[in-house]
Amino acid sequence: MVRPVARTVPWRAIGTAGILGLLLAGVPRLTGDQTNDWLALNSLRASALAFALGLAFLLDDPARHTTAAVPTRRAVRHALRLALVAPVAAAGWTAALHLVPRAVRPPEADVTLEAAAIVSLALAGAAFAVRGSGRTRPGRAVAGGLLVPGVLAPLLWPGRWALFVTPDDERWAAAHDRWAVLLCAALAVAAVCAAEPLRRRAVGRAG
Template identity: 60%
Template structure:
């Protein structure tokens, strides 16, 4: 545990704070548009600006596992799940604070249901982290954030425009399919967390030392 604590400070220094800060700042601008331009805003538009804000922060999270020294740190005794978890330790509370600020920027009379909207945001964040973990596990790129962010956008846009009604994720709060849509969001969250847990494991198939011929 002492070694893990000692790693936390250098890990914090290597986090992509610029990407995280940019995603957070743009997201807060989206969330605050209802206060900047109150005329013409309704609950549906406010809900979608909050969704856009969550997507912006998720794009920042896509860079969390970027590590220019990845191929050097892969040889240290600390295992990959611990190294990746350490990168999330300072990010998770910041994400919670950021989401609280984003929600509060939406006027109270336009604010969507907090629990359901938070589920959407957390699922988007988890999808970004799962994509980063999968890219790290199955590729050699030390900084996969750009590719993961682009992939997240490629998934998000069709989800808005092309999904049939029975699979729609982005529904209005007064739509009869609101509960069913958030059951699908819960499934997405579980799938994303499972993917991250599987991809965070150490790669298998390490080369084993040759056994002497005729050994028992």
């Protein structure tokens, strides 16, 4: 089953987004002596958003309505897609981190937590769209729904909930507690939405 699933993974969209993410992460290195902590942090956040936009297309599958009749559950098919892409995404993010000069690189574990939460939101959105509408290509709508909040949130997010702060801010640790909660919530939504709808299961058994 690995080979058929691998053929349906939208590698082009994921790869294009990955290249964009690496270019964004490389901005501080290109600026040389002009770079600073703020630029490095926000370059990595932009890079994480680019990776997430690519992974929003992960569940795009033109043959979904055909494969829905196979005995393998949807959750397994989704997990297999994720397993195929995860090593590539991890390698890409590691490269993005190391493109940022060490002198201005933000705490790697914390910024990786932010990236994981953003990516998980994209995956949860795609899984929700598939479960709710049965779309074969939810990626474009999910990416659009992620892009606008992803750009505006750092500007409009209420300060009392502090997510988008800098490492020298006293709220940095509390902000990453919130990022962890957001990550867990997104993963839970993705897991729930990966299950087959009850009505469809009932129809399958009746048939």
